[in-house]
Amino acid sequence: MLNKRLNWIWIAAIIIIPFLFFGRHLFFGGFIGDMGDDLVQNLPNKILLFNYISQGQLPLWNPYLMMGFPLLADIQVGAFYLPNIISFLFFDHFLQSYNFLIIFHLIIAQVGMYLFLREEGLKRPSAFIGAFAFAFSAAVMRKIPFINMAEILALVPLFLFILLKFTKQFKIIWIFLGSLVFCFMIFAGHPASIGYFLLISGSFVFSHLIFHRKFKILLGFLLMIILGVILSSVQLLPFLNLLQQSGRSALELKHFYEGSMGFSDIISALTSWKPDNIDYSLYGGLLPIISLPLILLLIKAKSTFKHFILWAFILVFISVFLMLGENNPLYQYINQIPLYGNIRSPGRYGVILNFAMVISFVFIINWLLNKGKKWINIAVIVLSLLLVVDLGFYTIRSLPYISDKTVNDVLFTQNVDTLKKNIKEDNISFGEARVLTSSSIAANTNFIYGFEYIHGYNPLVLKDYKDMFTYGYLFFEKTSYIFDNIKLFSLYNLKYYVFPKNGGSEKQNFIQNSGFKKFEASPDFILYKNTNYTQRIYSPERIFYVRSLEEAKNTILSDSFNIKKDATLQSKDTDIAPLYLTPLKISEIDYGAQNISMNTESEKNGFLVVNDTFYPGWKALIDNKETEIYKTNGFTRGIFVPAGKHQVNFIYRPQDFYTGLYISVSTFAFLSILSVLPLINIPHLLRRRKLHSKTTK
Numbered sequence: 001m002l003n004k005r006l007n008w009i010w011i012a013a014i015i016i017i018p019f020l021f022f023g024r025h026l027f028f029g030g031f032i033g034d035m036g037d038d039l040v041q042n043l044p045n046k047i048l049l050f051n052y053i054s055q056g057q058l059p060l061w062n063p064y065l066m067m068g069f070p071l072l073a074d075i076q077v078g079a080f081y082l083p084n085i086i087s088f089l090f091f092d093h094f095l096q097s098y099n100f101l102i103i104f105h106l107i108i109a110q111v112g113m114y115l116f117l118r119e120e121g122l123k124r125p126s127a128f129i130g131a132f133a134f135a136f137s138a139a140v141m142r143k144i145p146f147i148n149m150a151e152i153l154a155l156v157p158l159f160l161f162i163l164l165k166f167t168k169q170f171k172i173i174w175i176f177l178g179s180l181v182f183c184f185m186i187f188a189g190h191p192a193s194i195g196y197f198l199l200i201s202g203s204f205v206f207s208h209l210i211f212h213r214k215f216k217i218l219l220g221f222l223l224m225i226i227l228g229v230i231l232s233s234v235q236l237l238p239f240l241n242l243l244q245q246s247g248r249s250a251l252e253l254k255h256f257y258e259g260s261m262g263f264s265d266i267i268s269a270l271t272s273w274k275p276d277n278i279d280y281s282l283y284g285g286l287l288p289i290i291s292l293p294l295i296l297l298l299i300k301a302k303s304t305f306k307h308f309i310l311w312a313f314i315l316v317f318i319s320v321f322l323m324l325g326e327n328n329p330l331y332q333y334i335n336q337i338p339l340y341g342n343i344r345s346p347g348r349y350g351v352i353l354n355f356a357m358v359i360s361f362v363f364i365i366n367w368l369l370n371k372g373k374k375w376i377n378i379a380v381i382v383l384s385l386l387l388v389v390d391l392g393f394y395t396i397r398s399l400p401y402i403s404d405k406t407v408n409d410v411l412f413t414q415n416v417d418t419l420k421k422n423i424k425e426d427n428i429s430f431g432e433a434r435v436l437t438s439s440s441i442a443a444n445t446n447f448i449y450g451f452e453y454i455h456g457y458n459p460l461v462l463k464d465y466k467d468m469f470t471y472g473y474l475f476f477e478k479t480s481y482i483f484d485n486i487k488l489f490s491l492y493n494l495k496y497y498v499f500p501k502n503g504g505s506e507k508q509n510f511i512q513n514s515g516f517k518k519f520e521a522s523p524d525f526i527l528y529k530n531t532n533y534t535q536r537i538y539s540p541e542r543i544f545y546v547r548s549l550e551e552a553k554n555t556i557l558s559d560s561f562n563i564k565k566d567a568t569l570q571s572k573d574t575d576i577a578p579l580y581l582t583p584l585k586i587s588e589i590d591y592g593a594q595n596i597s598m599n600t601e602s603e604k605n606g607f608l609v610v611n612d613t614f615y616p617g618w619k620a621l622i623d624n625k626e627t628e629i630y631k632t633n634g635f636t637r638g639i640f641v642p643a644g645k646h647q648v649n650f651i652y653r654p655q656d657f658y659t660g661l662y663i664s665v666s667t668f669a670f671l672s673i674l675s676v677l678p679l680i681n682i683p684h685l686l687r688r689r690k691l692h693s694k695t696t697k
Contacts, residue, residue: 010128014114017132018106021392025099032102032144041457042147043098044447045077050088050097052593060617061594061652064447065456066465067434067492067636068613072657073238074189074460076148080235081187083151102144105154109135112158113358119164120308122366129384130362136391137284139354148190153351155185156197159224160204166220173675175223182228187235192343196351198225199318207311230667237660241616247466248459259345260325269350282350285390287383288357292316295360308363315356322349361387433495433533454494462613464635467549490515491556491563491633492611493536497528532563536591536611537598539584540567543607545576552634567609569638570631581606584641596650600641610637610650617654622646 025032048071052059059079062071071077078084083104087097110131117127134140134157143149159181166174185194205221208214229236261269269282270289295309325331325346365383368376434454435446446453455469469485497516515532542565546552552568555561584606589598596610614631620639621627623646632638641648 010124011111011114014110014128014131015107017110018103018135022099022103022106026096026103032099041076041444043094044444045074046084046088046098047094048447049077049079049084050094053085054089057594060654060657062447063593063612064450064452065444065458066461066613067454067611068615069456069458069462070238070242070615070617070654072235073242073654074458075186075191075235075239076189078148078151078187078189080232081151081184081189098147101147102150105151106135106140108158109140109154112155112161116157116161116164117362119161119168122362123369125380125384126362126366126369129365129387130358133285133288133361133387133391134355134358137288137354137358138281139284139351139358142281142283143351146190148188149193149348149351151188152185152190152193152197155181155188156200156355159185159197160201163201163205163217163220163224166224167214167217170216171678172671173678175220175227176671176675178220178224179227179231179671182224183231186228186232192345192348193351195343196349199352200315200355203314203318204311207307207314210310211307227667227671231664231671233663233667234657234660234665237656237663238654241654241656242460245462245464245615246460247463248461257326257331257346259347260327260331261323261347261350262327263324265347266320266323266350266353269347270353282353284354284357285361285387287387287390288361291361291364292357294364308359312356312359312363315352315359319349319352319356322346323353433536434493435496435498436489436494454489454492462615462635464549465613468553468634485557486515487557487563488553490530490533492636493533495530495533497530499526499528534563534611537586537589537596538564538609538611539581539586539600539606540609541565541581541583542567543579543581544568545571545573545579547572549634556633567607567632567638568634569607570634579607584608594652598648599645600648601645602641602643604643606641606643608639608641608648609633612636612650617656618650618652621649621651624649 019026022032048062048064049059052071058072059077060070060072062069062074072079083101087100087104088094091097091100113134114127114131117130118124122130135154140150140153143153159178162174162178162181166178185197201221205217208217266282270284271286272281272283292312295312321328322331322334323346331346365380368380433452435451436454444453444456444458446456468488516528516530519527519529542562544555544561544566546555546568547570549570552570555568556563582602582604585601586608587599587601590596596612600606600608609632611633614629614635614637618629618637619626620629620637622639622641627639630638630640637650639648
């Protein structure tokens with residue numbers, strides 16, 4: 001009883017620590033993050049996700065990004081990761097929600113590591129120091145600006161704790177819990193970090209097998225991974241479909257190598273509080289760094305923790321081997337491995353090296369405590385305090401922190417206010433016009449204020465979109481592509497263009513000569529309005545049949561193509577002459593985020609174009625009867641509509657989501673029943689029932 005109370009005291013202390021460092025940001029404002037992925041991708045994604053959920057809608061489609069993009073299928077959104085949803089439901093302000101996510105995962109990282117080390121048989125002080133060293137090392141702390149990575153890495157020790165519990169008790173409940181933890185790692189949404197986890201946990205299982213010969217640990221590990229994958233089908237099936245449609249194929253070697261580190265870079269990152277690139281920070285405290293070579297001295301020591309030493313050195317070897325990147329002659333062959341060829345930044349494997357440092361340091365601390373000598377215990381206390389001070393100062397000085405004012409300046413700039421004002425004055429409602437901006441408004445922040453971008457940022461940009469707009473590596477906006485493709489942007493419903501004031505007079509003249517009128521200026525930007533843009537929904541008079549997207553693009557850019565009266569239709573048979581049609585009369589258009597409805601009227605058959613992304617899962621209904629959707633204008637949607645009056649609906653119902661949902665729910669229910677059944681004393685219940693029936697007689 002006393003031991004349990006002591007455990008709870010140590011865990012309570014662990015929970016308090018993150019609040020000591022970051023509690024003020026949770027209650028008094030500020031943003032624990034940086035100006036990169038946090039503000040332009042992670043935060044907007046989570047706000048959009050919450051908006052859908054608060055309105056009682058499934059978060060299936062994102063109409064604000066690249067003319068429409070699958071939202072739920074984008075694993076980085078974390079649509080099924082419960083802490084995301086709970087944090088945004090619990091707090092009123094999105095910055096508080098985001099800060100709570102960070103504090104919560106620091107607590108999970110510490111509690112998980114403490115439980116894992118205690119289950120391994122380490123003393124409480126050793127487990128406590130190990131928990132602090134892990135959560136406040138670069139492995140977790142420097143990944144906070146990449147919140148999805150931090151969420152997954154924080155769950156790693158908890159998974160290892162559950163795995164050890166299974167090897168000792170051999171109960172299905174631990175398999176269920178372990179598979180749930182892995183499932184939530186997948187839901188958190190950073191595939192590369194799943195790879196880091198598998199390397200860490202897989203090497204732990206291997207080292208355990210070498211020294212303890214308990215094959216239950218391998219069985220448990222495999223079952224948890226397989227069942228975790230099946231449980232996450234509701235996320236994985238849509239994600240795999242998105243990967244097939246994505247333009248992000250295996251990276252070229254020069255991009256695959258970006259972020260490679262030499263031995264000198266690794267040493268510098270290990271010893272520096274603030275390296276040149278925070279993404280590759282490896283700092284975990286000076287004492288854990290020193291412990292890596294010192295652990296060699298303990299190889300011959302009599303201990304039940306020898307698998308810890310092997311595990312630490314496997315992790316060191318794997319991490320350094322991969323971090324070297326282009327400096328490792330074998331690394332080029334890794335690029336050929338399916339899926340792995342999409343993962344860049346070899347320096348990020350430093351999280352594995354951080355884990356090895358924590359394991360080494362904790363092992364040495366525990367070995368010293370087992371000596372039982374007073375002066376050694378005092379030395380351990382001093383070393384532990386030094387580590388706390390060291391990592392505490394590292395955390396305070398190195399972690400990015402942004403004030404509320406700075407966040408507002410980025411997300412709600414004067415440019416946004418001007419756009420809002422002009423859109424309001426033009427009586428433009430949702431779905432009627434798109435926006436293109438330069439860097440004057442941060443990418444993807446439009447999700448927050450409801451502008452539909454024709455562009456945006458997502459590393460999984462769809463292949464057809466990428467090919468149509470000739471996007472480059474990682475699909476960042478090319479400075480010249482707007483000028484090369486003015487006609488394309490006008491066809492795709494671009495009305496507003498926010499252009500930087502320092503963009504050059506020649507480019508400004510070009511824009512104005514292309515049908516854009518200079519409307520309003522500020523010290524930073526110029527707002528242009530397109531006088532020649534095509535409506536998002538229109539009915540063409542002429543259809544050109546094309547065989548490929550490239551042919552469609554060439555046809556659209558030709559002088560004979562009228563963006564308001566013509567359309568292309570992709571077909572295997574391109575020998576068909578252009579088809580002339582009577583335009584439909586379109587009325588009562590109602591744009592929704594995941595559905596569009598309208599009425600049409602025509603004396604003859606016609607064709608209807610919706611200049612939104614063509615993607616599997618969209619269905620078209622004419623008077624509630626499904627009809628085929630054709631790839632139109634390169635990568636948008638079009639349908640043939642018969643003569644007469646009709647109601648037309650476009651709805652997004654992705655089959656892969658519903659199939660995955662069925663698999664996930666069925667698996668969860670099955671595992672729940674299997675886990676609960678052993679807890680029920682069925683013979684005892686049968687005896688009670690028999691006794692009850694006798695008494696009633």
